[in-house]
Amino acid sequence: MNIQSAYNYSGMPAPKPLRFPPGKTLPEELSIVMKRIEAYGVVYPDGYYQTLLEKYTREGVRYPHILMILGQPRINNHFYYSRALKGTGRLLDYGCGTGDNVRQLIRDGFPRERITAFDINWASINLGFDLYRDREEIHDLFTVSDTFPFGPAEFDLVYSASVFQVIAEDEELRNYLANAWSALTPGGILFGSTFGLGEGAISSPNEWGPPRVMLREQLTSSLTGAGFTCLDIVQRYHVPHYVTDRDNKCVFEFCTKKPA
Ligand SMILES: C[S@@+](CC[C@H](N)C(=O)[O-])C[C@H]1O[C@@H](n2cnc3c(N)ncnc32)[C@H](O)[C@@H]1O
Structure with a gap:
């Protein structure tokens, strides 16, 4: 199993936890991610590593790839980020996953009362709570639902990172974008990133990649x-997330506007 096969899921709950890639193990990856998160000032009580190890050995890690990249937010490297931080309106993290990007926004001074994080399942959000131990402090920012729960023009900014790439069906992607459009105020900004292929590459998802790889x-x-x-x-690479310039793969960062 290639490292990117952990991407192979739609947004819906997977039937069973995926396996770690060859050479990667839960005990080692858990230890690495805990050290990374301690650098943000999170303090783990004695025995916490063992508790999590037992929990995830018993239950499995739904998305091993997500555990492996936890604690490495990308929003702060986005070319629009500095302008987003200066905004005065509300922000929706649409398909928030673990909440790494939400925590980065808070660390950078974006007022928490202007942040909403939404996802269609709890799997990655709960992983984030386990590792950051901040469920009590920030659980109110997260909303989970099968259907999009927000009304028109509720947000001035919508952030969407690595979500298009997990939406296999074109119609579902159209719905997702229509929701983002509707949730934005006129003049509002959608920014984010998705997995892509550089110029000249052939756009056909392969067995190892996420379901949607866009030109x-x-x-x-x-x-x-x-x-x-x-x-x-803007075409980028992101080594911590295993997107290098190998095989013409890339990350496309985008920023676009709902007309005023
Ligand atoms: C690869 S993860 C990225 C998570 C996060 N944005 C990040 O950058 O770390 C993709 C996330 O999109 C969510 N997702 C997929 N389809 C969605 C949809 N239609 N609406 C909202 N979230 C969706 C998945 O549940 C998953 O948590």
Whole structure:
């Protein structure tokens, strides 16, 4: 099993936990991620490693890849981030996963009362709570539902990181973008990132990749097709998340606007 096979899930709960890639084990990866998160000032009580190890040995880790990258938020490297931090409106993290990006926003001074994090399941959110031990402090920021629970024009910023890539069906992606559009105020900004392929590559998902790997043109047509304008796309790599320039893979960061 290749390292990227852990991406192989839709947004819905997987039937059973996925396996760690060859050479990676739960005890080792858990230890690495706990050290990484301690660097943010999280203090683990005695025996906590053992408690988590037993829990995740018993239950399995639903998404091993997500455990392996936990504690390495990406929002703060996004080209729009400094402008987002200066915004005065509300932000929705749409498909928030573990909440790494929400915690980064809070660390960087974005007022917590202006943040909402939404996902369609609790799996990664709960993993984040286990590792950061902050369920009590920030659980109120998270909402989980099968259906999009927000009304029109509730947010000035919508952040979407690594979500398009896990949505296999075109119609579901159109719905997702229509929700983002509807939730934004006129003039509001959708920014985020998705897994992509550089120029000249053939856009066909393979067994190891996430279900949707977009070419720049496909990303452009999805966003403009949903009505967004003023689109900026920047091609990046992200080594901590295993996206290097190998095989023409990349991350496309985007920023686009709902017309005022
Ligand atoms: C690869 S994870 C990325 C999580 C997070 N945004 C990050 O950057 O770490 C993709 C997340 O998108 C969520 N997701 C998939 N489809 C979704 C949808 N239609 N609406 C909301 N969230 C969705 C999944 O449940 C998962 O937590």
